[in-house]
Amino acid sequence: MTEPILTLSGITKSFPGVRALNDVSLELYAGEVTALIGENGAGKSTLVKTMTGIYQPDAGEIRMAGGQITLPTAHSAAQMGITAIHQETVLFDELSVAENIYLGHTPTNRFGMIDWKTMRREAQLTLDSMASGIDASMPLKELGIAKKHLVAVARALSVDAQVVIMDEPTAALSQKEIEELYVLIELLKEDGKAILFISHKFDEIYRIADRYTVFRDGEMVGKGFIKDTPQSEIVRLMVGRSVDQIFPAREAQIGKTVLEVKGLTHPTEFENVSFSVRKGEILGFYGLVGAGRSEVMQAVFGMTRPSGGTMVLDGKTVAPRSPADAVEAGIVYVPEERGKQGVITGEPIFKNVSLPSLGKTSRSGFLRMAEEYRLARTYTERLDLRAHSLSQNVSTLSGGNQQKVVIAKWLATLPKVIILDEPTKGIDIGSKAAVHEFMGELVAQGLSVIMVSSELPEVLGMSDRIVVMREGLVIDTLDNKALAPETLVRLAAGIVEEAA
Amino acid sequence: QDGTRIALVVKSLGNGFFDAANKGAQEAAEELGVEVIYTGPTAATAEAQIEVVNTLIAQQVDAIAISANDPDALVPVLQRAQERGIKVISWDSGVAPEGRQIHLNPSDVNLIGETIIKLAADYLPEGGDVAILSAASTATNQNAWIEAAKAAIPEKFPNINLVATVYGDDDSVKSTEEARGLISAYPDLKAIIAPTTVGVVAAAQVVTDQDLIGKINVTGLALPSEFKQFIDNGASQAVALWNPIDLGYSAVFLANALVEGEEAAPGASFSIGRVGEVTLDDTNSAAMAAPFQFDASNIEEFSKIY
């Protein structure tokens, strides 16, 4: 039995209101790929950040090659030989690709000056080794999202490291690029590097991982060798129950068309997008990250101005020029980036909930706080919000509860169509079920729901019909009856076309 | 309260001219047995001066002697001071008659206007282009002198050609830039006349820096102590000024006379101690003395005094 290169034990990390990691341990071995598996919010990325010096753990120790180490800064982690591809692309738009790869460990000459020539050459070599087709001297901002992700991979590889961490590296990549990445990982293994690989995709895990560790709600709940473990066992560890029960069964009472979108076009983001949603229907939107679904929804919501197309709501043409117009018309949007676009952090729950409904709670423009509290209580309690009081700052709530605040805010406006963009992203299992259940209730009350999701089970489990998007185009609209998951994946990734 | 308190309010603190005036004022204070409060804003603006006057009103001083940053803007506040029983005179740079009881001109306006042109003309036997670099465009006294100078040119100095008047705001940078501007805009310029102690130094420095000594003569009103080097190096042939010490001294004497109950009316005459006596004209203004000329012969001596 070989010794692990890197051992973490007893790691605990709390954020205000959340214990993200609770006494977890992890071992990484030279020349092996360890998969870290867990639901959204299980604490995987938080662990990555404690391993790379970005977060300091509240308790626990990190040992490398036998000795205990501390990682006060990201720089020290790189020096210890730990490098990571982070889940968020942490890159610099205004800087060149080469610099993005080398910032923080730029090659310098003997005067301490940056050696741009070496840097550019080395960066180009790394990029070419990945067959990325990226020119190291161009500014990063000119690259698309997938290419940017490749730059992040190249950045991690540019550090001479013993331990390489990859936090969902394939999420934004196309099939071809993913294959290149697998080749790279094999090379790293041969070099004797220890690799931590985080992914939600089981096919990937079974293809490249040697070992696995499973997290659930911030705790380590199991580990072992991939070869010896069936997928169902890992899923059971991950979720804590069997998977089929997650989605509530419901009876669709589908009525007439409520919103009809025709030929919606945006100069750079999407083209000729048409779909319709009916009363009492959940319309799923599936696609890979970057397919343009959020952009379409934001155009429907009046956030961005489309260059063409029409929208008809309840028989009347609407053209919202701002979210305020859309809300007035009865279209609301629960955004994907909750912290940035959803809740107003720094303000209490009740102010968040009442903000779009101020017209209703106030009298001739003057606030009536009692009404606001009543409104907020009505809707947050319906959603089973967990909080100490309505005056609690939303930023102290957990992600799932923040999401409930956003939904409560919109329900209070009595909308006709509610758009949910990745409604359960980063939400714990309990809340996730609650959100799903609640979506069922919404449609039962006669609302129309549009749900954008990249989670296949969610899309399949919740939608009545599914729109598949790829690269800004609607590829197909399918009835969700006995759909095979592979069909959706293939449509979304464009594999059909490439085979043909 | 005990003794008489007279506030000497200046355009801005830190100006060598006013510091010298304060010297004279303190001298007078000692002679008269009164207290002189020397104060003023740090930036030469009317608003700041009004705040200073406000606090003086609150302190119930007996008299205010002010060199104003603006002839009109200070009137309301000085009127209020008079309503509260405070005697107000202006000196050096005056305020409109409604705002004060007496104005003490350092010298006769026409005399000064003529002198500054004469200082330039004396060294330009052939005549030629001259330009004026003034203080702030709002400065009352400078504007009056410039008017007088312009009036004197046609008859008395027909071959002098005044090409421009620019304003350096009594700010050394602005003055420097304006002086540079003049020199590049008027290649035939023979003299720069700066009737302000800040502007004249700035102009002389520019002339020195640009190696124009002998080509352009800087002249105007200058403190000998600040200006000596430019007489020495030849950037200037001669400058003039009245004695700021005497000016401060006289202002305190006048203010004190009012406090002691003397009436300010046209024709009334007041003793100003060792300086002598002044008589008020129709606008209750008085002039102290003719400007005194400094050149290579006497600058050494006076630079030690003020």
Next chain:
Amino acid sequence: MTDTSLHRRLPDRLDTPLKSAVLSWETLLVLVAIGIFIANSIASPYFLNAWSLSDMTFNFTEKALIALAMALVIITGEIDLSVASIIALASTLMGLVLNQFGAPTPVLVLVGIFTGLACGAFNGWLVTGLKLPSIVVTIGTMSLFRGIAFIILGDQSYGGYPRDFAWFGQGYVWWVISFELVLFLVAAVIFYVLLHHTNFGRRVFAIGNNATAAQFSGVRVDRIKFVLFCLTGLMSGITAVLLTARLGSTRPSIAQGFELDVITMVVLGGVSILGGAGSIIGVVLAALIIGLVTFGLGLLNVPGIVMTIFTGTLLIIVIALPILWNMWKARRA
């Protein structure tokens, strides 16, 4: 944080309003103000006098009027550096209509107010219509507005304002209570209600806390910002009337440097320069504090420039204190 502490029925709030009031920034400012008031009374025998106190209010009312509107702008995360220049332009145009057309007082006042409003609208359009950063826009318009005043007026000045016009800057409503003070108090109440008790104010805070999320919540962010710039322009226009009336003359250099004093008041009043937090009571108290400090030191004949050391230090200390306090608490915990 255990589950039992979570309430099934959500209470409105946990802290009583009284407790949060006691711990607030305003309390700190009240204490500072009282302290300075006492210090002034001890240091100068002339301070405790109705007329002195009345004169003192002239030290801050004009700037504070603008600070009320500026507070709202800063709460939304923007800034307006052009206020002093708006005053200069408004004052110049008032002088122009007076001297060219002999306009009567009501027309003068309207010209002042509308010039302010127009300048504010121009700023607002640049910021919301062209999506430019307000700090840069208003540095530009700061030169532009005053520059126009210089073009119109050059080295001249306008004077001869009618007697009844002067009342706006010099008149007393009753005994020692000046018109300026009354106007400021009325404006403070209006702004207090506007910011803390109307939908508009609620939206202002929402924008400051998170403009993107506010927009995603159906707040018309640009419209509100535009209105706020207009409002700041309007208050600058009103101030131009007061200041011109008080000085009785107009120079293009009028109100030079006001903007930094106004911003100091706003920040000292507890308005976060990053947006999202602040109160009108805080701004009013800060204005009073600055008035007390400058007048008190003035009574001791301390030069104005030395006073600025006091206000600058006060600003940094008052901002740093709560931070240091929190750091100290965190270290002990």
Next chain:
Amino acid sequence: MNRLLKTREIWLALAILAVIVLVTFRFPRFSQPANLLTIFNDTSILMMLALGQMAVILTRSIDLSMASNLALTGMIVAMVNAAFPMIPIPLLILGCILVGAALGAFNGILVWKLDIPSIVVTLGTLTIFRGLVFVISGGAWVNAAQMSPAFIQLQRGSFLGLPILSYFAIAVAILVYILMTRTPQGRAFYAIGVNPTAAVYTGIDVGRTKFLAFVLSGAISGLAGYLWISRYVIASVEVASGYELTIIAACVIGGVSIAGGIGTVAGALLGALFLGVVNNALPVIGVSPFWQMAISGAAILIAVILNARGESRKGRVILRRAEGVA
């Protein structure tokens, strides 16, 4: 792409050329080399200060205290020179840089350790520093007569036809250029402005980097303090009062983004030069000096509008069609 990055500076350079050409039509002497060198020399101090301010703005901060720092350092050095004329000037200059850097460090510490927004900190020190000028000088001016000849003459000497003052600006520009493009520290200024979160991920200490930017702007202000005082040969409380906004304006015209992360040495220099050329040109072509302020205000607005247009043109492109050959 590099072309795109460079256009901003090129446009600005063209604008400056256009002004020069236009003025030359009416006044041929304006574009004579001697006059152009004079303009360059006149703008030297502003150019240096703009570079210091740029470093701070790159890090998403702002330094409003530069002009006050300059005045304070200038007053100190003038008083020291008046009292001890035998101290050699290079030593005095070094002292200025150190004093300026210390004042900048005071700003930087408050921003770094207490996390107070830089605009608040420097608004406070803007008034404190200037107040201190009055306190140490007692309000008195230090004038030419009190300064030693060496003190005044140093920057007036010339080498290869260019005044020494210009060489100071050139030296600062070269140093800042090397710092910004050749050293990891310089790149850190950009990185934390472009994306502070990502900067943390790459191991950059955001607070410390801001601190260093303030030290740099302070040191440059200090150096400018000596140069200003010896150029205008008067040290007073009012020195460079209100100049902080001119410095920021030069940066903005030069395309330095107030949101941080964007800006080049060439841009800042050209921004300052643009103001210098305009200021010099106006009196020459006989435009009343009263137009000067409005013109520079309009120049700032036009520059920022053009810069914003340039930035907003880039949009993300996810359509394969739009991306062209991908």
